Amino acid sequence: STSLFTLLHRDASCGARLGSLNTLHGAIETPIFMPVGTNATVKAMTPDDLLAVNAQIILSNTYHLYLRPGHRLVEQLGGLHSFMNWHRPILTDSGGFQVFSLGELRKISEEGVRFQSHLDGSYHFLTPELSIGIQEALGADIIMCFDECPPATAEYDYVSRSLEMTTRWARRCKQAHRREGQQLFGIIQGGMHYDLRARSLEQIFEIGFDGYALGGLSVGEEKEQMYGVMEACAPLMPQDHPRYIMGIGAPQDLVEAVWHGYDMFDCVMPTRNARNGMLFTSQGRINIKAKIFEEDSGPLDPECGCHVCRNYSRAYLRHLYRAGEILASNLNTYHNLYYFLDLMRQMREAIKNDNLAGFRREFYAKQQIH
């Protein structure tokens, strides 16, 4: 199949690459960060806000939309893009991770996973075929395989057997019908064990997908462990296909993952932390509710060019947060997403100039991370 991913440039000083991924709703530049829009909305952001912060693609969740409002209703109303009035690319996760992290009383069998809804306790049975069927109905541009997600604490043997099931389910996902033009990404498991990661990678690559994701990271493991798996897997992954690490991550994690040659990322951090007053700046994180900002007339981040940093003071943002105002969530989320998306833009620029090494040095120096 003609790959929709074009490798534009490799940074001579590391594994980082610049790419372009074509989709039914336009092309996205990689490396790219995907704001999380679980329930068909990126919380506290309108689609116009998302365009204003230069979001190119957003993520939504099969598990949540299947339970509410139901994928058939979304399909009947014209699909996810028109339902939420977002006409750029959308990637949907398969429900694999959510059914293990959200559903109650899960029962795993070869056929699929029986779980209870976290909303009303009703029983459901998610299978690879149903997961793909839901994603087909939603009409996402990139859809994910339904994978078996072992707990981060699982023993070697469990992880080994689990990755074999994920491979069998991946074959069934590839066989299931999806829309013309919908891209299907495979998910590589194997926990923190390099030999299991290599085996999962080989099996998933042998089936063949439009892109390859690393699952099972950012599930509570140590940073060193996560970086170790990233570093070990990158050279084993196909060069000419997109590489997506699910659930990553903090700004520092994004810098390290891009450095090692990964292309796509999603994380709830910028949106969830914003609603808790935890804001990201070029000098590191600040908690806007701190008393020190009470009379601070300066911008949130002096180096940020976003609408919030140009028009509101830290004192005002602190006031909104402490007053429990809805606008606090809107402005804090807007800035955090702008920060994450602009961080990716700066890294794309650095790669183009073979200078991600320089960017990385400056990033750590300013972020007071050592």
Ligand SMILES: CC#C[C@H]1NC(N)=Nc2cc3[nH]c(NC)nc3cc21
């Ligand atoms: C085991 C496994 C696995 C992966 N499988 C699927 N389908 N989605 C994911 C979403 C994630 N989010 C985070 N961290 C927030 N880690 C994730 C891992 C996965």
